[in-house]
Amino acid sequence: MKIAIIGATGYGGVELLRFLQYHPFVHVQSVHSSSQEGTALSAVYPHLQQAESSMLEKIDVEQISKTSDIVFLATPPGVSSELTPRFYECGVKVIDLSGDFRIKEGHVYEQWYKRTAPPQTYLEKAVYGLSEWNRAEVNDAKIIANPGCYPTATLLGLAPLVQNGLIKEDSIVIDAKSGVSGAGRHVSLNTHFSETNENVKIYKVNEHQHIPEIEQMLLKWNEQIKPITFSTHLIPMTRGIMATIYAQAKKELSAEMLVDLYKTSYESAKFVRIRERGNYPSTKEVYGSNYCDIGIAYDERTGRITVVSVIDNLVKGAAGQAIQNLNIMMGIEEDTGLQFMPVYP
Numbered sequence: 473m474k475i476a477i478i479g480a481t482g483y484g485g486v487e488l489l490r491f492l493q494y495h496p497f498v499h500v501q502s503v504h505s506s507s508q509e510g511t512a513l514s515a516v517y518p519h520l521q522q523a524e525s526s527m528l529e530k531i532d533v534e535q536i537s538k539t540s541d542i543v544f545l546a547t548p549p550g551v552s553s554e555l556t557p558r559f560y561e562c563g564v565k566v567i568d569l570s571g572d573f574r575i576k577e578g579h580v581y582e583q584w585y586k587r588t589a590p591p592q593t594y595l596e597k598a599v600y601g602l603s604e605w606n607r608a609e610v611n612d613a614k615i616i617a618n619p620g621c622y623p624t625a626t627l628l629g630l631a632p633l634v635q636n637g638l639i640k641e642d643s644i645v646i647d648a649k650s651g652v653s654g655a656g657r658h659v660s661l662n663t664h665f666s667e668t669n670e671n672v673k674i675y676k677v678n679e680h681q682h683i684p685e686i687e688q689m690l691l692k693w694n695e696q697i698k699p700i701t702f703s704t705h706l707i708p709m710t711r712g713i714m715a716t717i718y719a720q721a722k723k724e725l726s727a728e729m730l731v732d733l734y735k736t737s738y739e740s741a742k743f744v745r746i747r748e749r750g751n752y753p754s755t756k757e758v759y760g761s762n763y764c765d766i767g768i769a770y771d772e773r774t775g776r777i778t779v780v781s782v783i784d785n786l787v788k789g790a791a792g793q794a795i796q797n798l799n800i801m802m803g804i805e806e807d808t809g810l811q812f813m814p815v816y817p
């Protein structure tokens with residue numbers, strides 16, 4: 473399978489390249505840039521001395537369509553809205569890391585992203601690539617909307633509770649924290665070293681663009697679900713997301729029952745690891761890997777459930793899940809090219 477990467481100079485793009493270099497069934501045909509055409513990728517990332525297809529090329533949809541079967545878009549919001557319909561019409565499949573095709577209703581996208589939505593006909597063709605829960609749709613897809621980093625951690629953490637109707641529908645609160653690479657490689661005041669080091673910042677309070685994405689999937693699983701409270705924090709580390717999720721149980725439960733439920737729900741999921749009772753994951757335990765680790769607690773005093781879900785934002789939250797979706801589309805083992813243990817310490 474020949475693939476092209478657009479946005480290869482960004483963190484998501486370079487992470488795709490790290491995994492795809494050694495993927496047994498994929499050849500990286502070309503890497504593309506909108507601003508550094510003709511530059512060697514190793515000049516942008518000196519750690520990539522031996523990378524395949526190492527010269528950055530311009531983004532020419534017709535040309536890419538002649539040489540690649542699948543294109544990954546690791547570009548900012550708005551770019552895929554324009555490029556994806558053109559690739560689709562040329563018969564090239566798209567795996568989009570941005571948020572452009574995740575929200576099914578254009579007006580909802582426009583409200584939260586504050587930009588024009590892609591054409592509705594193409595939104596309808598896109599499949600939401602939450603690999604563990606949408607395998608059959610991903611398998612047939614021509615456009616994959618790869619989930620956001622926070623939604624991946626949150627939805628994998630909430631799925632068993634919401635699908636089984638175990639929680640009060642208006643009680644979901646998500647307190648999420650991200651490392652700074654979640655904001656991409658481009659420079660900004662908010663991600664500047666002296667703004668983030670020794671600091672914890674809450675941001676986009678009640679306005680985060682991932683709120684409608686999370687609610688859309690929760691409602692697909694259980695149409696009684698009410699709006700969520702979702703808070704995001706920037707913390708001084710490079711990679712990692714921890715989503716700590718709280719919800720009120722509808723009836724008396726126990727931690728044992730919940731751990732058993734999660735283990736059963738994710739029995740066939742190669743990348744979701746459920747902790748034993750009383751054991752909670754930290755971000756370093758998934759660093760550099762495609763795992764999502766989940767710990768669950770039940771407070772008998774309050775009847776509240778706490779779920780702790782961690783991922784590496786650049787792997788399971790972006791490039792890793794994108795490759796997992798590519799594998800599902802190709803009909804090969806889901807973990808091909810992704811069998812890495814986390815980097816520790």
Ligand SMILES: NC(=O)C1=CN([C@@H]2O[C@H](COP(=O)(O)OP(=O)(O)OC[C@H]3O[C@@H](n4cnc5c(N)ncnc54)[C@H](OP(=O)(O)O)[C@@H]3O)[C@@H](O)[C@H]2O)C=CC1
Pocket residue numbers: 478479480481482483484485504505506507508531545546547548549551569570571619620621653654655656657658785786789790
């Ligand atoms: N970082 C993360 O943890 C996650 C990111 N995402 C999403 O993935 C996408 C990529 O994110 P990330 O890699 O972090 O971002 P970066 O800012 O690191 O990289 C984005 C790349 O897009 C390219 N680009 C910028 N403008 C344009 C344009 N007009 N046309 C084509 N290419 C353009 C740039 O490369 P060049 O100038 O060379 O063209 C840039 O290197 C984003 O939509 C992001 O929201 C999703 C999940 C997690």
Ligand SMILES: CC(=O)N[C@@H](CCC(=O)OP(=O)(O)O)C(=O)O
Pocket residue numbers: 549569570571620621622650651652653654655681682704706
């Ligand atoms: C730390 C940080 O800034 N993270 C980004 C997540 C980026 C992302 O995944 O956004 P998309 O939905 O556009 O893909 C944020 O909170 O907006």
